[in-house]
Amino acid sequence: MTTSINLVELAVAGVQRLVPYQPGKPISEVQRELGLTRVSKLASNENPLGPGSKVLAAITQAAQNITRYPDGSGFALKAALASQCQLAPEQITLGNGSNELLELVARTFLQPGLAALFSQHAFAVYPLVTQAAGADAIVVPATDYSHDLDAMRAAITDATRVVFIANPNNPTGTWLEAKALENFISSLPASVICVLDEAYHEYQPETRRPHSSAWLAKYPNLLITRTFSKAYGLAGLRIGYSLSSPELAELLNRVRQPFNINSLALAAAEAALADDAHLQRSLQINRDGMWQLEQGFTELGLSWLPSAANFISVRVGDNAGVIYQQLLAKGVIVRPVANYQMPEFLRVSIGTAEENRHFLSALTALLKA
Ligand SMILES: *Cc1c(COP(=O)(O)O)cnc(C)c1O
Numbered sequence: 001m002t003t004s005i006n007l008v009e010l011a012v013a014g015v016q017r018l019v020p021y022q023p024g025k026p027i028s029e030v031q032r033e034l035g036l037t038r039v040s041k042l043a044s045n046e047n048p049l050g051p052g053s054k055v056l057a058a059i060t061q062a063a064q065n066i067t068r069y070p071d072g073s074g075f076a077l078k079a080a081l082a083s084q085c086q087l088a089p090e091q092i093t094l095g096n097g098s099n100e101l102l103e104l105v106a107r108t109f110l111q112p113g114l115a116a117l118f119s120q121h122a123f124a125v126y127p128l129v130t131q132a133a134g135a136d137a138i139v140v141p142a143t144d145y146s147h148d149l150d151a152m153r154a155a156i157t158d159a160t161r162v163v164f165i166a167n168p169n170n171p172t173g174t175w176l177e178a179k180a181l182e183n184f185i186s187s188l189p190a191s192v193i194c195v196l197d198e199a200y201h202e203y204q205p206e207t208r209r210p211h212s213s214a215w216l217a218k219y220p221n222l223l224i225t226r227t228f229s230k231a232y233g234l235a236g237l238r239i240g241y242s243l244s245s246p247e248l249a250e251l252l253n254r255v256r257q258p259f260n261i262n263s264l265a266l267a268a269a270e271a272a273l274a275d276d277a278h279l280q281r282s283l284q285i286n287r288d289g290m291w292q293l294e295q296g297f298t299e300l301g302l303s304w305l306p307s308a309a310n311f312i313s314v315r316v317g318d319n320a321g322v323i324y325q326q327l328l329a330k331g332v333i334v335r336p337v338a339n340y341q342m343p344e345f346l347r348v349s350i351g352t353a354e355e356n357r358h359f360l361s362a363l364t365a366l367l368k369a
Pocket residue numbers: 045096097098099100123166169170197199226227228229235238239240
């Protein structure tokens with residue numbers, strides 16, 4: 001006999017309290033629901049240029065062999081990454097998006113009674129993986145929308161097992177100076193795993209980009225995560241990687257699913273890594289688009305948070321949620337960030353010049369109405 005049962009009560013405590021991640025709206029959904037044809041998605045920090053032709057050729061080639069399981073060790077891609085980062089392949093772990101690496105860290109190091117620490121306005125996946133593991137999430141207030149490293153250091157207790165830092169940070173776009181960041185990492189107890197999330201690493205100007213991979217030799221508790229989803233334009237394939245000590249990588253490898261990266265993603269990432277010209281074009285589009293949006297905001301009298309990434313958070317005021325909806329009605333998808341305690345802001349991904357124009361003209365029409 002079936003008796004009614006509250007399944008939520010069967011879920012582990014951490015999951016009972018979880019609120020699912022809210023992704024940016026897909027273009028097809030907005031077209032379907034609002035009956036629009038022209039839709040610009042500036043909501044998920046994707047590369048507006050898309051992948052290069054070499055990536056597409058590599059995927060076509062790899063598609064010949066999808067009857068086989070992928071190379072579960074990711075040998076060729078790890079070799080290419082190792083050579084680029086001047087590390088050993090044993091220091092690299094591949095993830096189904098860098099989000100999977102965040103989850104592997106939580107599953108490897110967190111449990112009830114332990115805590116993970118991160119900043120206010122930090123990436124939503126940190127509390128998600130922490131709570132799912134049943135651990136406590138300690139949120140440290142930010143200063144001027146940026147990580148307050150001194151306050152974060154002071155908030156560490158014996159229960160703290162993981163610290164998450166995003167540099168540059170999403171959704172603020174703020175960045176940390178290399179020296180301050182390394183000082184922070186060196187100040188951590190050896191028992192605290194420091195996850196340095198560099199999803200937007202490539203967008204930082206060379207002069208400002210910390211040479212973080214060189215720190216790994218000194219800090220066996222450091223794990224750097226990067227992704228092919230942003231600057232490399234492969235968000236749909238789900239592939240990211242981490243750099244760490246071999247010991248840390250070996251632990252994550254125990255928890256990882258044997259074939260977590262599919263063969264098309266492996267081939268595409270390898271090809272993307274080899275196509276520096278495409279990466280440079282992508283970075284240039286981003287610089288131009290950032291300038292275009294900043295100019296537009298200036299003309300509208302709006303302020304924004306200076307960003308080192310491929311998005312920008314603009315302060316539109318108390319009715320940001322309404323403006324978000326009105327932009328949607330005009331076919332422009334951006335991201336409301338009230339859930340990041342930034343209720344007056346909208347986060348806008350840098351698009352092509354045409355997409356940026358679409359957004360700016362829609363915003364101008366709304367604000368002038
Ligand atoms: C986009 C993003 C990621 C990861 O995305 P994946 O597609 O899973 O690689 C990680 N951290 C931050 C801060 C991000 O914005």
